[in-house]
Amino acid sequence: MFVSLIASSFSTILFCAYDFQQYKENFIKETKQLAKLIGDNNDASVELQQFTPAQRNLNELLNNNTQIVTGVIFDKEQRLFAIYSKTALLQAKDKNIELYDKVILDKDWQISHAEFIPSFSQNNTTFALLENYLDIYVSTFDENGRINTVYLRSDLTSIRERITTYFFMFFLIVGSVLIFVSTLSVPLQRSISKPILELERIANIISKKKDYSIRIKDRRDDEIGLLIDAFNGMLSKIELQNESLIHAKEVAESSAKAKQEFLANMSHEIRTPINGVMGMTDLLQDTKLNEEQKHLLKVLKSSASHLLVVINDILDISKIESGKLSFEEQVIDVKEVTSSIIDAFSIQTNQKGLNTILDISKKVPERIVGDPVRLKQVLINLYSNAVKFTFDGSIIISVRNKFENDKKVTLQFSVKDTGIGIEKDKIDHIFNSFTQASNETTRKFGGTGLGLSISKQLVELQGGQMYIESTVDLGSTFYFEITFKKYIATTKAVSNASSLQKNTAEVxxxxxxxxxxxxxxxxxxxxxxxxxxxxxxxxxxxxxxxxxxxxxxxxxxxxxxxxxxxxxxxxxxxxxxxxxxxxxxxxxxxxxxxxxxxxxxxxxxxxxxxxxxxxxxxxxxxxxxxxxxxxxxxxxxxxxxx
Amino acid sequence: MKKSFLNISPLQLVPVIAVLFILVFQQESRAQFDEYERKAGIINTFAKYVNWPSKAFMEGDKLVLGILGDDPFGDVIDNMFRNRYVNGRAWEIRRAKTIRELKGSHIVFMAQGFKEEEVKTFLQEIYSRNNSFVLTIGDNIPNFCKNGGIINLTPNGLYTLNIVSANKAQLTIDVKLLNLASDIIPYDPN
Known part of the structure; x- marks a missing residue:
């Protein structure tokens, strides 16, 4: 639109300028011809010094010309010989017609009434558009020299009118071009932008539905058609790629699944012999042994138990990931569970000289119903970590009652240590499988890096959450919250569970x-x-x-x-x-x-x-x-x- | 623009008009002073606007002016016509008292001082022969045209013209001359 506007304006302006130039040249030429004609007509009268015929001739030639304002003939001696002054004549005409007829031939009267009297010049042309006049001097010669010089002053009304016409034309052309272009562009736009909009719509549908089997059916031979073809081609490429990606994903998933199953089976298969090794080690410990044998046996046992921990972790992870993990509902004695953990690690804590404080809020019910094994597992994981990474100070295990109603109770467990802490940018990663705060940690402290991941997932699978607060060099606090069922006396009868040995050990x-x-x-x-x-x-x-x-x-x-x-x-x-x-x-x-x-x-x-x-x-x-x-x-x- | 011209005050116009009047008076005084200088110019102009048949110039390329009678021009006309050309021809000026002496002239200027009968005779003599091709100019001679002369100069720079005589002499007279003539006489003395 803009381009056509510029093009049409430019061409119109160019045309007008050319036409104006032409017109102006023609105008000057015509005026000159008129002057020449006057000069030719009056050479004899000038030579014969008869100004009356010259006056008459001037009037005859210029009277009907609306544009000539003043016409003057200069004789050989550059004297004003004859004059035609429109203003003077008009003045006379206004007064009366009789006077007018006289005045035509009355040079002196016209001179005295003319608005201006030109001075002599030879072959001079002045085009003054702004002042609205054209002055022309044309001299006539014979072989003996100049006979006369005719001066004409023409006003430029016609040229000005023409310029007005140019403006009118300019607006007409530009306007009609605009109208033409806009009326033309509407259907053009429809034919161009409609398929593009359609394309956009379908692209949106495709990205929304993720259905790459959709194709645009519009058959066209133009550039839009090419675009549509390219789009369709791209879609089929994407579809192919998607299929291959899905296939690859399936392959990867099935292989991952196979790996997982393999891992689960393997660890399971490994557990049985390990069990044997450990059992035998236990039994061997009860026999008579010398000191060296006892030491070797101790090493053997710790290796086996470490191996068992690793295998258990792997088994847990694979169980969690395959969704095969289930939780039992048994009565849990909170105090017993926590204190048993502390007891289990007492040798290590004593060796390291760490204090462990057990802080169970009075609001925490004594017994709850949940999976004691998994709760223990999580607590052991956190506590063993705390023990592992603390070299000086104490570890606090605290249990708080976060929320309680008739049926449920939400407990918050926390394990706070004064250990090495975790850097902020590592906090997000420590719950990932096989990840520890740094590789150095693995080297220094051992472990599979599965413990926290398992713990977190165990907590989350029970509908709880785990989070951590940590400051480097000051220590970390691991929190987790699990919602348990409330222990009601009748559940005791249902579950003659293992942990309640006190009840069953009476007789x-x-x-x-x-x-x-x-x-x-x-x-x-x-x-x-x-x-x-x-x-x-x-x-x-x-x-x-x-x-x-x-x-x-x-x-x-x-x-x-x-x-x-x-x-x-x-x-x-x-x-x-x-x-x-x-x-x-x-x-x-x-x-x-x-x-x-x-x-x-x-x-x-x-x-x-x-x-x-x-x-x-x-x-x-x-x-x-x-x-x-x-x-x-x-x-x-x-x-x-x- | 026009308005600004119209707005010129009369006071401003006065000097312009005064200058013009002076010019006009000068012209008049000069005209009085150099009447024959002017007349010489007029003759030159007539020569320019009269077309002779080509056979009129058989014997040379000069345009011959014969002054019949007492020469009123003196050397003014000689000085004026020296180095002047009319339609490519230089002037030659002859002076004589008789027609015979002026044979071969293209223009015969008849000075004042002849009686009407003499004039008549001269003109008859000039135009008696065929192919005389002579433009006769009378210097304010009464009945010059009536007696068969072609142009008679009258006072105030005017002239009368006898178109019949001109046709007879096979001279073509430019319409401009006809226009400027104060009187055109279609008169054949015969």
Whole structure:
């Protein structure tokens, strides 16, 4: 629009300027011709010094010319010979016609009434547009020299009118060009911008719906068509790329999943032999050893337990990531859980000379319902970190009641240390898997870097949150909040859980009077469990699979059966079902504890469904096993051997 | 612009007009003073605006002016016409008392002082022959044109013109001369 405006204005101006120049030249030429004509006409009269005919001739030639204001003939001697003055004549005309006729020939009267009298000049042209006159001097010559000189003054009304016309023309042309362009551009715009807008619309739809299979169907042969083709081409490229990306993602995911499963299986498979190693180490510790052997054994045990921690962490992570983790609901004694942790680390804290303060608010209920194992795991993680990174000072474990209603209670646990602290820019990263504050940390303090990540995820999976406050060199405080169910007295009956040993240990028999059947196919486990049971004073028997177990049970009465679930010939589930359904009443109710390596979601439910009373996951801590065995055989011996 | 001219005060106009009047008086006084100088100019102008047939110039390229009678010009006309050309021809001035002596003249200027009969005779003598091609100019001679002369100068720089005589002499007279003539006489003395 703007361009066409400029173009049309420019061309119009150019045209007008050219035309003006032409017109002006023509005008001057015509005036000159008129002057020449007057000169030619009056050469004789000038030579004959007859000014009257010259006056008449001037009047005849100029009277009808509206633009000539003054006409003068100078003779050879440059004297004013004849004059035509329009102003003078008009004055005369105004007075009366008679006078006018006289005045035409009356040179002197006209001279005296003329608005101005030109002086002589030879061949001079003055074009004064602003002053609105054109002065022309034209001399006539013969072979003997100048005969006369004619002076004409013309006003420039016609030129001025022409200039006005130019302006009018300019606005007319520019205006019509504008109108033309705008009327033309509307349909043009429609044909150009409409498909572009359509393109934009579809692009928006595509980016909104993320559907790259959409194509623009408009078939055109112009540049817009090319654009649409290019757009469609781009879309198909994106679609192809997306497909390959999705494929790659699937491959990556499945391989990650496979890796995870592999990791889970591997760690699981590794746990069993480690369990054996640890159990054997424990047993070996009870034998007679010299000092060097004891030292070696200690190293062996610590290595094995470290390995177990690592494997447990990996297993936890893979469980969390695969979403296979489930939480139990058991009664938790807050004080007991926390203090047991502190006790567990007492050797290390004593060595380092650290004080641990346990600060449980009075508002915190004594008992709550939740997953004690996971709570403990988190607390152990935080506490072990605190112990690890604190060299001087104290660690405070505090429990606060954040929120409480009829059914639920939200507790905030915090572990505050006076350790090395964490730099601000590292805080965000420490919860990531396999990440520690720095690589140096790993070198210096060891650890897999999984602990905090697991803890955080465990807390978050229970609907809680974990956060941290830390200042370098002053220490860190880790907080986590978990909402537990409130403990109501009736839950006690439902859960005759392990932690409440006080309640169940009222009437106790001697372990030696109890007979326990171990159903287990793994030789290492057989050896470990049998040795432990023997150590604890129980009489134990062994069955290699479910079938043998059934036979043995039919022959002998047992006070407890420890049943591995995965066995050749007959697995634990079917054996338990068989016992519960087809054995006489006295033997049918024998307590059965499942021993399963797959501590996965639904395992406990499956065991219960099969009729088992409880389960213990492998690898088990011997304390754990002892507790369960004591609970179900109703026997307790002071832990004199431990 | 016009207004500014109109606005010129009469006081400003006075000197301009005065100068012009002086010019005009000068012209008049000069005219009185040099009457024959002026007449010589007039003759020159007539020569310019009269067209002779080409055969009139057989014997040379000069334009011959014959002054018949008492020469009123003196050497004024000689000085004036020296180095003057008319339609490419230089002037030649002859002086004589008889027509015969002025044979070959293109223009015959008849001075005053002849009787009407003499004039008549001269003119008849001039135009008696065919192909005389002579422009006769009378110096304010009564009945000059009536008697067959072509141009008769009259006072105030005017002249009468006999177009018939001119046609007879096969001279073409420019319309400008016709226009400027105070009187045109279509008179054939025969």
């Amino acid at each position: 106790q028999d001697k372990p030696s009077s109890k007979k326990i059947l171990l159903v287990e196919d793994n030789e290492v486990n057989q050896m470990l469990v049998l040795r432990l049971l023997k150590k604890w004073g129980y009489v134990s028997d062994l069955a290699e699979n479910g079938k043998i177990a059934l036979e043995k049970l039919s022959e002998t009465d047992y006070d407890l059966i420890l049943m591995d679930v995965h066995m050749p010939e007959m697995d634990g589930y079917s054996a338990t079902k068989e016992i519960r359904s087809s054995f006489p009443a006295s033997k049918r109710d024998v307590p059965i504890i499942a021993m399963t390596a797959s501590a996965l979601k639904g395992e406990f439910e499956r065991c219960k469904k099969a009729g088992m009373n409880d389960y213990i996951s492998k690898p088990f801590k011997k304390d754990n096993l002892l507790q369960k065995v004591q609970d179900y055989t109703n026997s307790k011996e002071p832990l004199k051997n431990e």
